[in-house]
Amino acid sequence: MLSVALAGKPNAGKSTFYTAATMADVDVANYPFTTIDANRGVTHVRTECPCLDREKHCGHEHCHDGKRYVPVELLDVAGLVPGAHEGRGLGNQFLDELTNADVILHVVDASGGTDAEGEPVEVGEHDPVEDLQFIEEEMDLWLASIVERNWESVERASRSPDFDIDEQLTEMLTGVGATELGVARALRGLDYPEDPIQWTDDHREALASDVRARTKPIVVVANKADVAPPENVQHLKERNEATIPTTADGELALRKGVEAGVVDYDPGDPDFEITGEVSDDQRAGLERIREVMAEHGGTGVQEALDTAVYDVLEHFTAYPVEDETHWTDASGQVLPDAHLLAPGSTPRDLAYAVHSDIGDGYLHAVDARENRRIGEDHELSEGDVVKVVSTAN
Numbered sequence: 001m002l003s004v005a006l007a008g009k010p011n012a013g014k015s016t017f018y019t020a021a022t023m024a025d026v027d028v029a030n031y032p033f034t035t036i037d038a039n040r041g042v043t044h045v046r047t048e049c050p051c052l053d054r055e056k057h058c059g060h061e062h063c064h065d066g067k068r069y070v071p072v073e074l075l076d077v078a079g080l081v082p083g084a085h086e087g088r089g090l091g092n093q094f095l096d097e098l099t100n101a102d103v104i105l106h107v108v109d110a111s112g113g114t115d116a117e118g119e120p121v122e123v124g125e126h127d128p129v130e131d132l133q134f135i136e137e138e139m140d141l142w143l144a145s146i147v148e149r150n151w152e153s154v155e156r157a158s159r160s161p162d163f164d165i166d167e168q169l170t171e172m173l174t175g176v177g178a179t180e181l182g183v184a185r186a187l188r189g190l191d192y193p194e195d196p197i198q199w200t201d202d203h204r205e206a207l208a209s210d211v212r213a214r215t216k217p218i219v220v221v222a223n224k225a226d227v228a229p230p231e232n233v234q235h236l237k238e239r240n241e242a243t244i245p246t247t248a249d250g251e252l253a254l255r256k257g258v259e260a261g262v263v264d265y266d267p268g269d270p271d272f273e274i275t276g277e278v279s280d281d282q283r284a285g286l287e288r289i290r291e292v293m294a295e296h297g298g299t300g301v302q303e304a305l306d307t308a309v310y311d312v313l314e315h316f317t318a319y320p321v322e323d324e325t326h327w328t329d330a331s332g333q334v335l336p337d338a339h340l341l342a343p344g345s346t347p348r349d350l351a352y353a354v355h356s357d358i359g360d361g362y363l364h365a366v367d368a369r370e371n372r373r374i375g376e377d378h379e380l381s382e383g384d385v386v387k388v389v390s391t392a393n
């Protein structure tokens with residue numbers, strides 16, 4: 001499953017975002033380092049279900065009137081402080097936790113109500129723009145330290161006659177979560193000696209930060225937008241295009257309202273309805289959330305996840321079916337599964353996403369929208385419904 005990680009300084013709202021997005025019960029409090037052990041759960045990205053093009057909606061448990069929710073993994077780690085790669089704060093084990101993440105949501109306290117270490121201060125006192133850079137720096141330095149730690153083995157390998165530095169570096173870096181393509185592109189753009197003994201720390205750091213930027217892209221979550229001075233959000237947006245203002249707290253309140261049966265809201269909607277009995281205080285709280293949503297087009301929590309997966313990673317959703325006419329599986333469920341695929345994925349990639357046996361036995365595929373066979377090199381795209389024919393099914 002695709003993996004999204006929440007990172008950021010302590011007290012920015014990572015666990016609140018995580019709770020809202022997964023509805024799992026975790027500790028949230030207004031002091032630094034509330035989270036010590038990482039939380040791992042399932043949330044969803046939102047897209048339009050292909051059933052919108054049919055007479056009847058699919059009735060899938062993750063489809064609400066054509067709003068389709070596709071599972072991704074969400075990771076909530078302890079707060080990071082500058083110097084974490086050297087063990088400051090709760091140390092570098094949390095950088096290790098980010099190894100398997102495909103994309104990072106950097107949760108920033110846009111209100112300026114916490115300092116660089118996450119200690120509460122007056123709202124507006126701290127400039128959140130100052131927090132932007134350090135996460136990237138910590139991740140870069142963390143990766144550089146791994147490269148350095150492994151350098152002896154690269155030097156040892158270089159004594160072998162068939163030594164190839166690119167191969168060695170690819171092996172090392174894919175071992176800590178980088179993709180082969182990301183490493184290859186980074187190496188192409190860098191100038192470095194063939195002999196590992198001639199490498200300096202600068203070479204290693206340049207490699208690490210290039211690989212990190214290519215394989216761990218970052219979306220900025222400008223959280224606590226409900227209390228943030230508007231210019232703070234503006235400044236964050238100017239610094240990073242992929243900045244989404246959020247109120248994680250607001251999203252959490254809405255989801256709790258839905259759970260209690262008093263609010264009608266689907267994650268990612270621009271607005272909500274109060275449908276049950278609420279106290280005057282609750283109503284006032286909900287109306288404040290509505291104002292923030294009106295300003296930003298929603299609470300931002302769903303939008304941040306969608307931006308990370310669909311815009312930054314450029315993934316798309318494809319739907320495997322067994323019956324190409326009814327778009328069902330063997331039990332008759334319409335559009336039973338949704339898979340997130342990387343750009344350029346083909347029907348065989350979808351087959352592998354379903355199951356490695358299906359992929360191994362791949363014979364051909366049928367586009368169920370058009371009801372015709374599609375070639376092996378055909379690049380799938382968002383909303384494709386595909387019947388895979390395999391010796392394994």
Ligand SMILES: Nc1nc2c(ncn2[C@@H]2O[C@H](COP(=O)(O)OP(=O)(O)OP(=O)(O)O)[C@@H](O)[C@H]2O)c(=O)[nH]1
Binds near residue numbers: 013016223
């Ligand atoms: N006003 C406002 N407060 C929020 C929002 N999101 C979180 N908070 C508050 O910020 C404080 C910290 O929230 P957490 O979710 O525990 O923060 P964290 O980033 O997980 O903190 P650590 O685990 O210590 O790293 C809590 O008091 C939350 O209620 C929001 O959108 N708006």
Ligand SMILES: [Mg+2]
Binds near residue numbers: 027
């Ligand atoms: Mg936390």
